[in-house]
Amino acid sequence: KAGVTQTPRYLIKTRGQQVTLSCSPISGHRSVSWYQQTPGQGLQFLFEYFSETQRNKGNFPGRFSGRQFSNSRSEMNVSTLELGDSALYLCASSTEQGTGELFFGEGSRLTVL
């Protein structure tokens, strides 16, 4: 069974640009979550989707957005990039509603110059 797949794995952007990251969950998983990991703040929750609906959102500015498609694939977008957005963005999928363990992808490492 294929794991969680994230693309791209690495990318470099400049300030002011926008970026879209993609996540394909494990087959059959309907919940997709996104996390930001930085050395200073650690792992922080961005948002979670289930059946195309955002169920929960972390404390991030509106520049961070996401969506989920009918096939459970998810994308997140960051507009007007700032240097502080440089991070590892991790996507996770789960099959249970709120109780199950999350299975993570290898992440998309974003560098903002």
Place this chain on the structure above:
Amino acid sequence: AQKVTQAQTEISVVEKEDVTLDCVYETRDTTYYLFWYKQPPSGELVFLIRRNSFDEQNEISGRYSWNFQKSTSSFNFTITASQVVDSAVYFCALRSGSNYKLTFGKGTLLTVNP
């Protein structure tokens, strides 16, 4: 509000030593779930264990064991006879109530030297 504290930032041991990673959590919910994840250099978080708040039984899986104590709000992780392949960052995490997010601790970097 939920909070997870991993007081040990870094631990270094020699192969075959036992090592315990500490985790203390805070939540006001009576129903919650605790997790441990391992993050090797590749970046992917690897699920190790999930525990719910109603099950205080300790668990052993090979060289890994977990000690869940509600009285002290702790969920500690012990690796017996550590190996170099155990070197990684280990995260403790909490999911509570109807909240679908995981709250992570800052992680503990474990280095096992040969």
